[in-house]
Amino acid sequence: MWEYTDKVKEHFLNPRNVGEVENPDGIAEVGSIACGDALKFSFKLDENKRIKEAKFKTFGCASAIASSSALTEMIKGMTLEEAAKVTNKDIAEYLGGLPDEKMHCSVMGQEALEKAIENYRGAPAKETGAKIVCECFGVTDREIERAIRENDLTTVEEVTNYTKAGGGCGNCKDAIQEIIDRVRAEAKPSGAPKLTNIQKIRKIEEALEKEIRPSLRHDGGDIELIDVIGNRVIVAVRGACASCKASDITLKHFVEAKLRDLVSPDLNIEEVAP
Amino acid sequence: MKTVYLDNNATTQVAPEVLEAMLPYFSELYGNPSSMHSFGGQVARKLREARGQVASLIGASPDEIIFTSCGTESDNAAIRSALATHPERRHIVTSRVEHPAIKSLGANLAGQGHRVTELAVEKNGLLDMEALVASLTPDTAVVSLMWANNETGVVFPVEKAAEIAHEKGILFHTDAVQAVGKMPIDMKKNAIDMLSFSGHKLHAPKGIGVLYVRKGTRFSPFLIGGHQEKGRRGGTENTPSIIGLGKACELAARHLETENTAVRNLRDKLETELLARIPRSRVNGDTKERLPNTTNISFEHVEGEGILLLMNEYNICASSGSACTSGSLQPSHVLRAMGVPFTMAHGSIRFSLSVYNTEAEIDFVIEKLPPIIERLRSMSPYWTSVAGSCATT
Numbered sequence: 161m162w163e164y165t166d167k168v169k170e171h172f173l174n175p176r177n178v179g180e181v182e183n184p185d186g187i188a189e190v191g192s193i194a195c196g197d198a199l200k201f202s203f204k205l206d207e208n209k210r211i212k213e214a215k216f217k218t219f220g221c222a223s224a225i226a227s228s229s230a231l232t233e234m235i236k237g238m239t240l241e242e243a244a245k246v247t248n249k250d251i252a253e254y255l256g257g258l259p260d261e262k263m264h265c266s267v268m269g270q271e272a273l274e275k276a277i278e279n280y281r282g283a284p285a286k287e288t289g290a291k292i293v294c295e296c297f298g299v300t301d302r303e304i305e306r307a308i309r310e311n312d313l314t315t316v317e318e319v320t321n322y323t324k325a326g327g328g329c330g331n332c333k334d335a336i337q338e339i340i341d342r343v344r345a346e347a348k349p350s351g352a353p354k355l356t357n358i359q360k361i362r363k364i365e366e367a368l369e370k371e372i373r374p375s376l377r378h379d380g381g382d383i384e385l386i387d388v389i390g391n392r393v394i395v396a397v398r399g400a401c402a403s404c405k406a407s408d409i410t411l412k413h414f415v416e417a418k419l420r421d422l423v424s425p426d427l428n429i430e431e432v433a434p
Numbered sequence: 435m436k437t438v439y440l441d442n443n444a445t446t447q448v449a450p451e452v453l454e455a456m457l458p459y460f461s462e463l464y465g466n467p468s469s470m471h472s473f474g475g476q477v478a479r480k481l482r483e484a485r486g487q488v489a490s491l492i493g494a495s496p497d498e499i500i501f502t503s504c505g506t507e508s509d510n511a512a513i514r515s516a517l518a519t520h521p522e523r524r525h526i527v528t529s530r531v532e533h534p535a536i537k538s539l540g541a542n543l544a545g546q547g548h549r550v551t552e553l554a555v556e557k558n559g560l561l562d563m564e565a566l567v568a569s570l571t572p573d574t575a576v577v578s579l580m581w582a583n584n585e586t587g588v589v590f591p592v593e594k595a596a597e598i599a600h601e602k603g604i605l606f607h608t609d610a611v612q613a614v615g616k617m618p619i620d621m622k623k624n625a626i627d628m629l630s631f632s633g634h635k636l637h638a639p640k641g642i643g644v645l646y647v648r649k650g651t652r653f654s655p656f657l658i659g660g661h662q663e664k665g666r667r668g669g670t671e672n673t674p675s676i677i678g679l680g681k682a683c684e685l686a687a688r689h690l691e692t693e694n695t696a697v698r699n700l701r702d703k704l705e706t707e708l709l710a711r712i713p714r715s716r717v718n719g720d721t722k723e724r725l726p727n728t729t730n731i732s733f734e735h736v737e738g739e740g741i742l743l744l745m746n747e748y749n750i751c752a753s754s755g756s757a758c759t760s761g762s763l764q765p766s767h768v769l770r771a772m773g774v775p776f777t778m779a780h781g782s783i784r785f786s787l788s789v790y791n792t793e794a795e796i797d798f799v800i801e802k803l804p805p806i807i808e809r810l811r812s813m814s815p816y817w818t819s820v821a822g823s824c825a826t827t
Contacts, residue, residue, distance in 0.1 A: 172743065178813050193816060194776045196737070196757040196765070200815035217815035221739040225813060327763030
């Protein structure tokens with residue numbers, strides 16, 4: 161049995177604002193029956209452009225119903241600008257927290273609110289250029305990126321808890337990991353305080369060990385850090401790489417690219433003179 | 435409020451007679467049955483009696499019974515023994531609707547270089563026997579098919595399947611955790627090589643399981659240790675639980691008739707009344723080839739977790755195959771294998787009865803459930819559209 165807070169239970173047993181607003185100003189539907197939860201959300205504004213009425217209909221677990229109920233209560237009286245700032249975290253906090261595996265219920269509430277506001281403003285209902293990553297639950301890269309950013313997620317399991325992506329067949333787990341890596345790399349402040357030489361060397365060593373050596377070793381090669389002078393990274397190639405004609409290309413396109421991505425965009429790689 | 439317990443495929447209450455039989459072996463009769471002194475010897479005598487009671491329930495001989503810690507251990511021991519005694523064979527045949535004790539074990543073995551075929555089931559949850567025949571190869575070490583499904587109660591023709599496997603010289607194992615005690619089983623009349631079951635599904639405590647291994651079947655132990663269970667399962671015997679299981683098997687044999695008359699009637703009443711009172715509901719799984727105590731009913735357009743929690747307000751206990759309750763984000767693998775549509779699979783509830791249920795309890799559920807479904811449907815965005823389309827046609 162799930163450990164629901166009293167507030168979740170209370171909102172599930174006595175949900176507020178069930179139904180559909182008549183002549184709504186904004187309306188949205190998110191989720192699907194195949195996914196196991198879905199939410200139809202609508203709101204109406206008063207003369208001061210504040211949310212006068214918000215209602216929901218939800219198919220899903222107790223926490224999905226409670227999240228929807230909480231959302232409609234939270235946003236009453238807000239302007240759309242204020243409502244647009246409500247995040248899934250706020251919904252979960254309002255309910256005194258949700259089990260990790262149920263965080264996607266709060267994300268569904270936030271999505272519905274956002275789409276209903278877009279619907280009111282006449283903005284495009286679908287994000288353009290978003291790509292489906294999780295086929296089982298129809299989750300896009302945009303949705304995953306956003307959940308990672310807003311909730312500071314670091315693992316695939318967390319992404320699944322928040323977005324459901326990866327919770328079906330699991331084939332997209334590698335793709336999710338790539339998105340996590342990308343978002344977290346971006347999240348590193350680019351104008352960050354300059355790395356000291358020691359920090360830089362440590363980070364290069366770490367990147368070599370974790371990200372680069374495993375790939376090289378797969379082909380029987382290896383790499384050794386000889387020196388770091390300013391932004392010049394001096395390395396020696398070992399094993400199969402030493403006799404490989406393509407090792408220059410590997411160094412530039414793979415090793416240098418990885419180090420620029422993970423450590424600093426200013427790095428240049430050089431092979432130690434034989 | 436009294437608990438209405440309709441979740442007996444999950445676990446059962448320990449029968450009062452079973453508890454009574456066990457208690458002395460927790461306190462004054464704590465001897466080790468392997469000891470030379472008569473203080474331990476009296477426990478060994480009681481164990482022999484229990485082994486006889488267990489064997490008798492399934493028409494086995496006592497030395498074909500190995501006590502284990504649970505159904506999962508029995509399943510693991512059986513499959514691993516089949517592979518260990520046939521090291522030249524790497525193929526396992528099972529079904530898509532097995533309990534995780536077999537399903538996850540299969541996935542684990544597949545990762546270690548074995549080949550696993552999971553036979554599909556039909557819409558009613560029954561096996562395609564021709565597919566079974568077609569799946570067998572000279573490389574097949576063992577066929578493992580559950581006797582009765584824990585979620586739907588659907589009964590597989592395992593006795594026939596065992597014969598098919600034997601024609602090709604292949605071992606046959608069955609996970610009979612849900613079947614033993616609910617339907618007559620006589621190992622003298624079939625060719626099944628190994629059979630697993632578990633105490634806590636038939637009113638014995640949790641933590642005791644049985645693996646039946648037919649005399650003459652080569653066996654390689656899973657738990658290696660002392661000479662207990664004739665060297666087939668090391669570890670000091672769980673004497674109170676074995677003695678409790680003996681009593682539970684004796685009771686089960688006595689209750690088998692009740693199980694197939696009174697319990698079946700209550701199950702049928704519950705099912706018929708719910709289907710009649712709740713529109714857009716249906717039974718999952720074949721209703722003929724089925725355990726007498728189980729019904730799996732889907733209520734379209736609602737989610738199982740909500741149903742369970744609202745029933746919980748009345749202390750009614752059941753379970754669901756919905757995604758929300760499974761923790762896996764997808765509805766039950768059994769319902770998916772049967773091709774149950776998503777609109778139905780998410781709203782599936784399993785009721786499983788026991789001889790301890792009363793007609794008053796069943797009437798209580800029949801009274802309380804329809805408004806629960808109605809309430810959740812009134813909240814569901816799908817229900818209005820469906821109801822609307824119905825009104826116009």
